[in-house]
Amino acid sequence: MLKKLAFRLTTVGFCLAAAVIFMSTTDHNTTNAADAPAAAPNPLLAKWVGPYGGIPPFDKVKVADFKPALEAAMAENLKEIDAIANNKAAPTFENTYVALERSGDTLNRVQTIFGIWGANLNTAEFQPVQAEMQPKLAAHFDKITQNAALFKRLQAVYNSPAKKRLTKEQQRLVAVVYDGFVHNGAALNADKKPKLADVNQQLASLYTKFNQNLQGEESELNVLIDKESDLAGLPQSLKDAAAEAAKSKGKTGWMIRNTRSSTDPFLTYADNRKLREKVWKMYVSRGDNGDARDNNENIKQILKLRVERARLFGLPTHAHWILQQKMAKTPENAMKLMEGVWPAAVARVHEEVADMQALANKNGDKIKIEPWDYRYYMEKVRKERYDLDENQIKPYLQLDKMREAMMWVAGQLFNFNFKKLNGIPVFNPDMVVYEVTNKITGAPVGLWYFDPYARDGKDSGAWMNQYRNQSRVEGNVTTIVSNNANFVKGKPGEPVLISWDDATTMFHEFGHALHGLSSNVTYPTLSGTNVATDYVEFPSQLLEHWVATPEVLNRFAVHYQTGKPIPKELVDKIKKAATFNQGFATVEYLASALMDMKIHLAGDANIDPRKFEKDELGKLGMPKELVMRHRLPQFRHIFASDDYSAGYYSYLWSDVLKADAYTAFTEAGGPYDQKVATRLRKYVFTVGNTIDPADGFRLFRGRDPKVEALMIERGFPVTK
Numbered sequence: 149m150l151k152k153l154a155f156r157l158t159t160v161g162f163c164l165a166a167a168v169i170f171m172s173t174t175d176h177n178t179t180n181a182a183d184a185p186a187a188a189p190n191p192l193l194a195k196w197v198g199p200y201g202g203i204p205p206f207d208k209v210k211v212a213d214f215k216p217a218l219e220a221a222m223a224e225n226l227k228e229i230d231a232i233a234n235n236k237a238a239p240t241f242e243n244t245y246v247a248l249e250r251s252g253d254t255l256n257r258v259q260t261i262f263g264i265w266g267a268n269l270n271t272a273e274f275q276p277v278q279a280e281m282q283p284k285l286a287a288h289f290d291k292i293t294q295n296a297a298l299f300k301r302l303q304a305v306y307n308s309p310a311k312k313r314l315t316k317e318q319q320r321l322v323a324v325v326y327d328g329f330v331h332n333g334a335a336l337n338a339d340k341k342p343k344l345a346d347v348n349q350q351l352a353s354l355y356t357k358f359n360q361n362l363q364g365e366e367s368e369l370n371v372l373i374d375k376e377s378d379l380a381g382l383p384q385s386l387k388d389a390a391a392e393a394a395k396s397k398g399k400t401g402w403m404i405r406n407t408r409s410s411t412d413p414f415l416t417y418a419d420n421r422k423l424r425e426k427v428w429k430m431y432v433s434r435g436d437n438g439d440a441r442d443n444n445e446n447i448k449q450i451l452k453l454r455v456e457r458a459r460l461f462g463l464p465t466h467a468h469w470i471l472q473q474k475m476a477k478t479p480e481n482a483m484k485l486m487e488g489v490w491p492a493a494v495a496r497v498h499e500e501v502a503d504m505q506a507l508a509n510k511n512g513d514k515i516k517i518e519p520w521d522y523r524y525y526m527e528k529v530r531k532e533r534y535d536l537d538e539n540q541i542k543p544y545l546q547l548d549k550m551r552e553a554m555m556w557v558a559g560q561l562f563n564f565n566f567k568k569l570n571g572i573p574v575f576n577p578d579m580v581v582y583e584v585t586n587k588i589t590g591a592p593v594g595l596w597y598f599d600p601y602a603r604d605g606k607d608s609g610a611w612m613n614q615y616r617n618q619s620r621v622e623g624n625v626t627t628i629v630s631n632n633a634n635f636v637k638g639k640p641g642e643p644v645l646i647s648w649d650d651a652t653t654m655f656h657e658f659g660h661a662l663h664g665l666s667s668n669v670t671y672p673t674l675s676g677t678n679v680a681t682d683y684v685e686f687p688s689q690l691l692e693h694w695v696a697t698p699e700v701l702n703r704f705a706v707h708y709q710t711g712k713p714i715p716k717e718l719v720d721k722i723k724k725a726a727t728f729n730q731g732f733a734t735v736e737y738l739a740s741a742l743m744d745m746k747i748h749l750a751g752d753a754n755i756d757p758r759k760f761e762k763d764e765l766g767k768l769g770m771p772k773e774l775v776m777r778h779r780l781p782q783f784r785h786i787f788a789s790d791d792y793s794a795g796y797y798s799y800l801w802s803d804v805l806k807a808d809a810y811t812a813f814t815e816a817g818g819p820y821d822q823k824v825a826t827r828l829r830k831y832v833f834t835v836g837n838t839i840d841p842a843d844g845f846r847l848f849r850g851r852d853p854k855v856e857a858l859m860i861e862r863g864f865p866v867t868k
């Protein structure tokens with residue numbers, strides 16, 4: 149997942165103001181300042197200072213500073229916008245589009261840190277500030293989008309014959325910014341604009357509420373186990389992690405937290421079927437417990453408001469409005485791809501269930517496979533069929549070593565060098581920071597922050613966040629990115645062992661980070677990962693492939709006790725089992741993606757989320773032995789912001805590009821082929837949004853993407 153600033157409702161970046169520092173004092177009551185000490189400046193408003201073109205002042209952030217800082221930064225931003233809109237000179241690319249690129253620097257910095265707190269440190273103190281400020285930020289961006297004088301100038305340049313004389317990147321900036329303004333309502337009739345702003349503010353409040361409910365359930369609900377015998381089947385490392393989790397909450401015994409990193413391994417290994425059911429139910433019921441944190445009513449309201457907004461644009465549904473700005477272009481194109489893959493995936497699930505049932509029968513277990521059995525028996529089938537056990541792999545996958553592995557791959561494919569830094573301010577002591585430079589030229593590339601562990605107030609899952617975009621419009625600005633995950637800490641001093649899936653996820657998020665770090669563009673709006681969501685997952689998913697390369701495994705997949713590299717027989721077994729369980733993985737994902745599109749294509753039908761989910765899954769022929777990867781009441785991607793709404797299909801769309809792109813490497817001789825790597829950097833990783841993604845892919849691959857590689861990768865039959 150790529151985490152954007154959740155409150156940025158507009159996709160237009162308002163970045164990088166000129167060097168205007170607006171120092172706000174929060175002390176409005178000091179009338180006679182003659183003898184009074186000067187009020188301390190709000191540290192959030194100050195320019196980022198220190199090395200690397202300035203770094204985020206995480207050590208100085210106080211929650212109480214957010215509100216005054218955001219208010220001051222919004223006021224400053226509006227002044228900048230007014231100056232651009234009311235410029236006496238005739239509108240030009242320079243005095244309108246570039247001026248806009250230079251504006252909003254302070255707000256961008258404050259918002260970035262505000263967003264980081266929202267996703268990582270969402271405490272009881274922070275929550276009311278977030279609830280208050282999100283709608284205000286939504287209103288702020290609508291004020292800019294709806295500034296008629298500004299839009300008139302943007303339009304004048306957009307329609308001017310002089311546009312043809314601009315460089316390709318400049319013309320692209322004009323198109324992207326102009327389309328963004330139109331998409332967000334700049335061209336609407338005056339009578340519709342206040343309605344749009346009102347809808348956006350209501351949505352911002354609901355998104356915040358949705359996410360806070362979910363965070364509450366993930367932080368506070370858990371399953372506490374007091375008998376060690378109930379942990380039978382679990383490897384020692386998981387028992388230790390569960391004991392640490394209990395200890396961190398002041399409890400004795402073993403705790404299974406309400407997060408995927410905690411529940412998935414338990415469901416895979418725990419022999420106690422009753423407890424598996426309990427843990428499974430806790431996790432899939434997040435946001436759906438009929439209590440104060442239940443998200444069903446929020447979803448109903450979000451859906452209604454989204455339809456209302458689409459109607460303002462004369463569009464039938466929210467899905468149509470969202471897809472305007474995607475590579476897929478229409479909901480029909482996205483549906484066609486998903487529906488094309490679905491039957492093969494469901495057929496494979498039926499085979500997988502039959503295999504598991506046969507094994508359970510053979511073992512005399514006297515059960516019928518239920519959703520809380522899937523991971524458990526799947527693991528047993530894997531062991532029987534491929535003589536492969538996740539527990540054999542795990543001792544070779546140390547979190548620290550996998551981090552080194554990613555950096556080594558970045559050196560091979562991107563010429564990046566990583567050096568650990570000390571003394572850089574972080575918002576949690578577990579966070580580490582690396583300087584990234586070009587291995588050949590030594591030129592600075594940026595900074596990479598890594599925050600690996602789960603804690604209360606942090607979103608579950610894993611993501612990348614862009615703290616600062618690369619650009620050259622105001623000097624040479626380098627990228628700052630983070631990767632965040634939810635690994636469970638092991639015993640102090642012992643390495644954290646992770647699963648194969650976790651290692652793959654790490655490479656995925658690191659792929660987003662490399663996309664941001666590779667950026668080589670002029671304008672921040674077009675920088676790095678500022679591309680459509682159905683394209684942005686392509687670079688990240690592509691990186692996943694390098695985990696399994698022998699070059700990585702031999703160097704970094706070393707046993708945590710013996711230091712010996714993972715044996716070749718084990719690697720061969722992993723490869724042989726590569727398409728194992730693809731039925732489960734594809735169906736649990738696709739069910740969520742189809743539901744996302746269907747619920748947003750339903751128009752203004754009065755939707756009861758629980759009933760809708762049940763009915764539509766029935767119509768789809770969803771196998772009853774598994775559940776959607778994200779049930780609606782916990783579907784953060786689509787209800788905690790607009791970003792992946794009617795857009796969860798993006799992962800499959802990007803996967804088609806990814807699978808096809810990887811074959812470019814294998815056809816050329818291997819994953820480290822330098823010619824293909826150079827093309828990949830040139831046309832995909834460095835260009836940001838300066839070219840149309842379809843053109844970028846074509847330049848890299850020499851043709852349009854084909855879906856066959858994806859079907860082969862997942863072990864599904866290829867039909868012409």
Ligand SMILES: [Zn+2]
Nearest residue numbers: 149150685688
């Ligand atoms: Zn992603």
